[in-house]
Amino acid sequence: VRLEESGGGVVQAGGSLTLACTASAPTLTGYSLGWLRQASGKDREIVAAINWSSGNTLYTQTVKGRFTISRDSAKNAVVLQMNNLKPEDTGVYYCAAEAGGSVAELGPGTQVTVSS
Secondary structure (H helix, E strand, C coil), X not given: CEEEEEECEEEECCCCEEEXXXXXXXXXXXXXXXXEEECXXXXXXXXXXXXCCCCCEEECHHHCCCEEEEEECCCCEEEEEECXXXXXXXXXXXXXXXXXXXXXXXXXXXXXXXXX
């Protein structure tokens, strides 16, 4: 699986950003795609993920109600809509493909900066 990210940037607190990730693979059956983020000086954490086959989603508690992850099967893409952004959402966001309980591929990352 190859992952290509787009989106990110700088936004004021309360604003919105959209991240997109396009996956190149013969099939995404058996994969979950999602987003990890890493703030400066902190460990990488999962933000949201979606099972490609079932569409089931999961979110870290701090983004529930503000972020929405969705999939576009025609484009082999996942989109993370981020609303009501907070300064603590700042970090590098990585698109990730997971299979069998481990990360199979990680994108290069895109910076999200939320100013207060």
